[in-house]
Amino acid sequence: MIEEKQIFVETSVYKEIISKVHKNKTVIISGEPGVGKTMLGKQVALFYLGKYHTETFINVSDMNDLYTALKINGKKVIFFDDFWGGNQLEKIKVQNVSKELTRIIKTVKKRNDCILIITTREYVLEQGLKYNEELRNIVKKYKLECLIQQYSDADKLQIYYGHLKHAELAWKQTYELMKHGNLVINSKNYNPRVLEMFFESVETNMLPDKCTRILDRYLECPLDFWKDIFNGLSKEARILYVIMAIAPLPIEASILRKFYNNYIQKKENSYEWKNFFEVQIELEKTVIRTDLYDVTADKVLVVTFQNPSAKDFLIDLLKNNFFHYKNIIDDSCMYYSQYVEYLRILDIIGAPIEIYETIYEKALDAIDTDSILFYDKYKIILQYNDKEIQKYNSNFKTYEKYSDIGMGRFIQLLTMYNTGNDNNIKNKMKQIFMIIMRNINNYPELVLSEDLRVMPEAISVMYKNGLLKNVMPILEIYMDVLMRNWKSIAMYDIEINDDFPDVWEKYLEKHRYEIAQYLEKYYTADICMAAMQDDKEEFECSIVLCEECFFQYKLEIPENLKQKIEIYRSWIEDEDTNNEEIFFQNNMKKQDIKEIQNEFEKDFLFPIRPKKIDNLPEWIAQSGIPSEIKSILCSKNLQDDLLLDKFINDEDSLNFLVKFINYEMQLPDNICDITKKFINYVLKQSNLNQEDIYKFIENVNYRENSTWTQEQLKEMCSDIILENEMFLPNMVEAGILIKSQHWYRCLNDSLLIYLKLGILLSQNKIADFYKSIKEDFLDGPDIYEKIVYVCTNLYETDYFNFKKYLLVPAIKGIYQELLQHKGNWEDKLIDYLDYEYECENNEITGGIGNGDTDLQIIEVFSGSELWSNIEEKFTKENIKKLQEVGIIKQKGVSKITLKMIQEKGLLHEFGIHEELEIFWNKINKYKDEV
Helix, strand or coil: CCCCCCCCCCCHHHHHHHHHHHHHCEEEEEECCCCCHHHHHHHHHHHHHHHCCCCEEEEECCHHHHHHHHHCCCCEEEEECCCCCCCCCCHHHHHCHHHHHHHHHHHHHHCCCEEEEEEEEHHHHHHHHHCCHHHHHHHHHCCCEEEECCCCHHHHHHHHHHHHHHHCCCHHHHHHHHHCHHHHHCCCCCCHHHHHHHHHHCCCCCCHHHHHHHHHHHHHCCHHHHHHHHHHCCHHHHHHHHHHHHCCCCEEHHHHHHHHHHHHCCCCCHHHCCCHHHHHHHHHCCCEEEEEECCCCCCEEEEEECCHHHHHHHHHHHHHHHHHHHHHHHHHCCCHHHHHHHHHHHHHHCCCHHHHHHHHHHHHHCCCCCCCCHHHHCHHHHHCCHHHHHHHHHCCCCCCCCCCCCCHHHHHHHHCCCCCCCHHHHHHHHHHHHHHHHHHHHCHHHCCHHHHHHHHHHHHHHHHCCCCCCCHHHHHHHHHHHHHCCCCCCHHHHCCCCCCHHHHHHHHHHCHHHHHHHHHHHHHHHHHHHHHCCCHHHHHHHHHHHHHHHHHCCCCCCHHHHHHHHHHHHHCCCCCCCHHHHHHHHHHHHHHHHHHHHHHHHHHHHHHCCCECCCHHHHHHHCCCCHHHHHHHHCCCHHHCCCCHHHCCEHHHHHHHHHHHHHHCCCCCCHHHHHHHHHHHHHHCCCCCHHHHHHHHHHCCCCCCCEEEHHHHHHHCHHHHHHCCCHHHHHHHHCCEEEECCEEEECCHHHHHHHHHHHHHHCCCHHHHHHHHHHHHCCCCCHHHHHHHHHHHHHHHCHHHHHHHHHHHHHHHHHHHHHCCCCCHHHHHHHHHCCEEEEECCEEEEEECCCCHHHHHHHHHHCCCHHHHHHCCCCHHHHHHHHHCCCCCCCCEEEEEHHHHHHCCCHHHHCHHHHHHHHHHHHHHHHHHC
């Protein structure tokens, strides 16, 4: 069977495969390792298992299994993953399995009960087809092969979102990672396997912003990912992986095999080691990719890394464990280019100069070895084959700016010279440098452009390391050769003037006329050529470069050249390209990405969030609610009803209220009735019991987060959910929870509080009921208004219990709090109230004070609001008085506290003392009464 959880992503490639299977009943999915062939194959299998009610999925691993699968009765999907993958390439011809596959494909095409899905690496398929022309003809005739190339941005985003859906993360994590999609698909290290590894590492309690930071680290250099892979490799695969650290990539598989064999031949019992082909196949699953290039008569198999971060991991590995792996690298070195890569690594990891010096000498000794640089060997063929050069450019490669012919190797070693090498190497490099400069001076027409491009770096290194004392003659030779070879002498091209500015300034002064003449000739020809080719973009670019170059050399553009530029400009026809079409295509591409994002949000992410109701009367009027229920809904102003205000803001809550009304045919008027009736209704709608509901409400943290995955709910309520597998479905049925995708959320906070209150009332736990009223319900914004509403409601419907469990504790609590403060009653009350008013432009504009619920309960039943009563005392005359005593500033915002007014002796004058005394007496009166 296919695994229960599959990442199903309908990419363009997936749709193409479905089309091929529909026509031919067989498809061969080929592509590089790690691109997702297996997943795509299983997606197609799932499609046919579901859509056409196919009875059986059969996973086969060899030809015998395939024959057996064909004999099974009923409709079936046969999946042959990594066909030929377990065989060495040399054995494909001998085993002749391609002929057997030909016969099976013909058989499947005639049958109506079977679908065959095959995956294979591209180069392996090519090898197999090479030995069976009949199979090649069938594959070509029926277009059975589906080659997975580089994914489009849209496909990348679909795959990323597929992983995101499959991961079943918390909602906020998913939301943040969804917004991160554009950064992910534009990463140079984008790889489905890296994403899979990241999502497996995410824990549901991880903060959302931490998730995105970790994902960025995975994409920048997923060291943990590669560390796990490296540790899971066989001994031989780890060795080959390390050997690749000094291989200039991409590299021919046959050359890489030499490196590997060169190493194991020096070991005891080398015959017991895995051969190169076995190791290659193992690494193809995670680390390397192999491509077949059409650069020779027999084609060439080439190896590189699947992902740039695979090389980053190697650097980090060697930096921390260099001496552990040093012998592997030393024993596999055979060619000059390997030693160059070795030197680069030594420089990066900061190896001791003694080791660097030893490898530098070996590089010198190997300077005449064969070239193993893939691009240099096959440059001519690659340059004139769009398909092959695109393949080369789109994959990981070692950056090489030095030619492997001409003087390139010598110049390269000059640039890699480090201070600290012994005198023998130092003298040898001096000698090499002078020979190079002599050859450049004597035979300028034979110097390669690549050599000229990198010479400034060699000159600079020689000068900085003390191997070159007199720079001027060298600089003159170099600049002369550039001009004799008709090369650009823009300063950003030669990159030499910053290393020895004094010498450069002297050179410019000495050769100013010569440079001016050259620049005029060079840019006249360059601009003229762009005009003749009717290339407006190149023409304008050449003019900009010309202006910049003359400016850099502190020269004026000659009038003659200016006139010629205007003449050339008249040659340029108006650009007649279909810019509108190009823009439309680019815009459509971006729109595709946007559509995918919108679809992910709309269909997957946002259905769990409450759907707000902006216009309640309009919603009620347009809904299909029965008229009796509409009448009940409209009979009272729900928007001012603080008992039901949480049930009219979103569709799910209002639908719950509608169902409740349909059950009760009324709306309760007081908090006791509403809590009793809500819990009774919920219990009738499900098989839940009060005890489990109460435990759930107590365990879930609905105040801070009301959306959870099932795993999060299991962690919080493990005993309930594990004992009753229908608990969550029943909670959804009852309307307590809303479910979408893999998320649950509570309908709203008020419902959970009402259910808790209802359970406490039904169990006659009156003290707990009132405690919950105070701690759970009397919380949040507009607290004073809510307290007035609820306390009045309870005062009118349940006065005895209200007084006993709410009013008495409030009086006791506030009195005990007052006793904690020092001084007389006035001091105590002022400290406790902690009132602070803001004054701006001679008016009170706001302020803060003690938000204690007990204080507000007392205010409600004292018949007055102390805050407002005191605020009214700040008359214009009193504010003027406060300005005179320095409490209020003439400009800006001033803070006024009761303590300040008391200290200035103004409480009696303002009438504030009287208000405080009235409130203090009420507290004492209530205290004595209760």
